[in-house]
Amino acid sequence: MRLRLPEERPTEPPTGHKIAHPVLSQDGTRAGFTGVSLGGALPYGVVADASCVYGLRHRPPHRRCDCGFHSVHDRTVAEALLCGSEHRTALLLEVSVLGAYIRFEHGFRSARQRVRTATAGPCACGTAAAALADAGWGRPGWRVLAPSCAGCLRGRIAVSLAQFARLAGDGLRVRAAGGTAAPAAGADTGTAQGLGVPELVAEAALLQARLDWFQTQLARLGRPGAEGPAQG
Ligand SMILES: [Zn+2]
Numbered sequence: 001m002r003l004r005l006p007e008e009r010p011t012e013p014p015t016g017h018k019i020a021h022p023v024l025s026q027d028g029t030r031a032g033f034t035g036v037s038l039g040g041a042l043p044y045g046v047v048a049d050a051s052c053v054y055g056l057r058h059r060p061p062h063r064r065c066d067c068g069f070h071s072v073h074d075r076t077v078a079e080a081l082l083c084g085s086e087h088r089t090a091l092l093l094e095v096s097v098l099g100a101y102i103r104f105e106h107g108f109r110s111a112r113q114r115v116r117t118a119t120a121g122p123c124a125c126g127t128a129a130a131a132l133a134d135a136g137w138g139r140p141g142w143r144v145l146a147p148s149c150a151g152c153l154r155g156r157i158a159v160s161l162a163q164f165a166r167l168a169g170d171g172l173r174v175r176a177a178g179g180t181a182a183p184a185a186g187a188d189t190g191t192a193q194g195l196g197v198p199e200l201v202a203e204a205a206l207l208q209a210r211l212d213w214f215q216t217q218l219a220r221l222g223r224p225g226a227e228g229p230a231q232g
């Protein structure tokens with residue numbers, strides 16, 4: 001006889017919380033996430049199906065494996081993970097737990113998930129994040145990003161929070177939390193669709209910061225062709 005756990009049939013998918021690093025594809029056209037531990041090598045999109053991280057031929061979440069999307073019930077438990085030194089720049093995700101799932105004391109392991117909201121902590125300088133910028137490491141084909149304010153972007157590859165939401169698609173919301181206020185900081189930067197005034201102000205601030213940096217670099221190179229148009 002095989003013992004079975006009672007099956008749940010919720011009317012709405014349960015909500016889970018987790019942390020993950022935001023990633024941007026090498027060509028800059030796709031955005032997603034990569035887990036902080038198990039499964040960290042496999043970037044996933046906003047709506048995704050789990051595959052067994054050990055390459056076993058079973059459907060996650062398998063009872064005798066630990067594959068599937070992991071999440072916890074309690075947001076503060078997920079938030080606590082962000083204190084770990086290697087997780088400081090990860091985002092806090094709120095997910096819908098979809099498909100078959102196994103519920104345990106602290107959370108879920110599921111076949112499928114939808115990331116509803118991603119929350120970016122402050123820039124390393126303490127200012128609220130306005131963008132997600134190249135963190136200096138990644139996976140093959142994917143750059144890992146980290147929260148950055150406009151002032152700390154410099155020449156790094158970066159996307160605004162709203163751009164990240166657009167590239168990731170599927171109605172993802174990306175917001176900034178914590179840190180000292182910057183223009184439009186803390187505002188919900190909207191979904192993949194409609195940008196409002198705060199989002200456009202934030203985009204303009206980013207562009208201005210980029211332009212300032214660019215002009216500083218140009219100035220450093222001197223002013224070639226000051227006596228007339230450059231030849232060649
Ligand atoms: Zn497995």
Ligand SMILES: [Zn+2]
Nearest residue numbers: 123125149152
């Ligand atoms: Zn900064």
